Amino acid sequence: MVAAIELGATWLERLLLAISSGVAEDAPSQRGPAFAYVESLQRGDHESWRLLFDEESAAIYRYVFSRLGNAEDAEDVTNQVFEEAWRSIGRYRDEGLPLRAWLFGIARNVAGSHRRRFMGRNAQVSIDALQIEGRPDAVHTEMLDLVRALASIDPAQAETISLRYIHGLSLIETAAVLGTTVDGVKGRQQRALAALKRRLGRDTTV
Secondary structure (H helix, E strand, C coil): CCCCEEECCHHHHHHHHHHHHCCCCCCCCCCCCCCCCHHHHHCCCHHHHHHHHHHHHHHHHHHHHHHHCCHHHHHHHHHHHHHHHHHHHHHCCCCCCCHHHHHHHHHHHHHHHHHHHHCCCCCCCCHHHEEECCCCHHHHHHHHHHHHHHHHCCHHHHHHHHHHHHCCCCHHHHHHHHCCCHHHHHHHHHHHHHHHHHHCCCCCCC
């Protein structure tokens, strides 16, 4: 695992554009329907679990690290996520969603419990965990301002923005992770973008 999340500037550009315009485009789902080998996962096939880990562990790690801001804790929690997935795969039901959404839901619960237990608060994004590849000072400053603004808005709205933009989940994936509807995600997203626009001084309305 890496010491920090290496991100291209694309997510930052997309989010800042959405904040300025108030228009949030959907991201494509990372997967189609759940993997064809779900049944083999449920049978405990080790090769299928290895494939799942290889496919999704990096994304889960990035998400957990962004919540915790500590690489060692993030590695431990990522392992816990897959241990919990192993224990609960028998209850998984394929409803046409990517398996990644299910894993993110587990990661959300495990990381949230860890942060509340050991850190006393439940931030949605840790600035210590984020890096922009080849970041110029201007980009780094924008990212710092944005993360601070995220910390100041409603936690449910900040979480929605984190899942949608930093981690690139689609509307339907985000809804599955949060246990809400797509319309619910859209509502939180629009309120979050408006709040961020005000806090970043991009609201020019009188």
